[in-house]
Every structure is written in C-alpha cells, then in structure tokens.
Amino acid sequence: MQTQKKILLIDDDEDFVEINRTILSTQYDVEVAYNAHEGLEKINTAHFDLVIIDLMMEERDAGVSFTYTLKQNPNLKNIPIMLITSAPSVTGFDFNFERDREWLKVDDLVEKPVDSQDLLRRVEILLSEHGGTKS
Numbered sequence: 001m002q003t004q005k006k007i008l009l010i011d012d013d014e015d016f017v018e019i020n021r022t023i024l025s026t027q028y029d030v031e032v033a034y035n036a037h038e039g040l041e042k043i044n045t046a047h048f049d050l051v052i053i054d055l056m057m058e059e060r061d062a063g064v065s066f067t068y069t070l071k072q073n074p075n076l077k078n079i080p081i082m083l084i085t086s087a088p089s090v091t092g093f094d095f096n097f098e099r100d101r102e103w104l105k106v107d108d109l110v111e112k113p114v115d116s117q118d119l120l121r122r123v124e125i126l127l128s129e130h131g132g133t134k135s
Contacts, residue, residue, distance in 0.1 A: 003029075004027070004028055004029040005028050005029065005049040005050065005127050006028070006029045006030075006031070006046070006047060006048050006049050006050075007024055007028045007029070007030045007031070007048065007049065007050045007051070007052060007123070008030075008031050008032075008033065008039060008042055008043055008048040008050070008051045008052070009021060009024065009030055009031070009032045009033070009052045009053075010032070010033045010034075010035070010036065010038070010039035010051065010052065010053040010054065010057075010063075010066070011032075011034070011052075011053070011054040011057065011084070012034055012035055012054065012057040012058060013054070014034065016054075016112075017032050017034065020052075020114070020116075020119065023116045023119060023120065024119070024120070024123065027120065028123070031046070031048075035057050035058045035062065036053070036057060036058065036059075036062040036063065036065060036066040037058075039051070039053065039066060040066065040069060043070065043076060043079075044076075048079060049079070049080075049127060049130075049131070050079065050080050050081075050082065050123060050126055050127060050130075051066075051070070051079055051080070051081045051082070052081075052082045052084060052123075053066055053067070053081065053082070053083060053084065054083075054084050054085065055083055055084070055085035056085065056086070063083055063085070064083075064105070067081050067083065067105040067106055068105055070105075071105045078130070079130075080107040080108075080126045080127070080129070080130040081105070081106045081107055081108075082106065082107065082108040082109075082110060082122065082123070082126060083106040083108070083109050083110070084110045084111075084112060084114060085109070085110075085111060085112060086111070086112040107126055107129075107130070108122055108125075108126055110122060
C-alpha cells in the first residue's frame, strides 16, 4: 500500500489554512505553516510532494522569496509549488501564469478565493506531473 502524498500548505490567514487543510486532508497528508520562515523550517526537516504557498504574508514577496530559496536547493528544487494569491484584487497587479511562471519559479498560480474542486483538481495534476498520483 502506498502512503498518501504529503502537502505543505503555507499561508498567514488561519481561516484559509484550516478550510483548505480540511479539503486537502480528504485525500492527502497535509502539514501547515503560517509564514514562509516556518515553512522553510518544515521543508528542511521532512519530505513533501507539493508546496502550496500564499504570495503575500509577513512580507509582500514572502511567497516568491520562499520559491527562490526552494528552487536554489538541489535537494528541494524538484518539489512542485502552487502559488496562491489575492494580489490582483489587493494590488491591482495582474499575474499571467504563462508570462510570469519563469520569474515566479512556480508550477501553478491560483487566484483567491479558491474553489475546493478546482484546488483538488490542480493538486492532482501537479502531483501526476511530478512523480505519480495520490495513493
């Protein structure tokens, strides 16, 4: 029997974290962190199959800084990253995944609010593209 895929969910919005942990936990093993620093500590001490991180947390670019740190580490650079953001509604900056994926260093970009079925579908796709499907 295969073990469940493990997801690290990082966001400073506790309500968002709890709602999405509940949704994801129906199919995956989910750990949470409430800021990028805590997320880096967790990812350096445990194996994760996917990271879902908010763009703006303790600093406006905390999510991007996290992705750059992850992608520079040879042991962690292949972990897929889904960046979730409300930046377009908060800042007016319009992200375009195809245009911005290279500098964002992410495998998917999702705008908040996130539909639960869309989230599960996107997670499944990322896990399938990066080493297998959920167990």
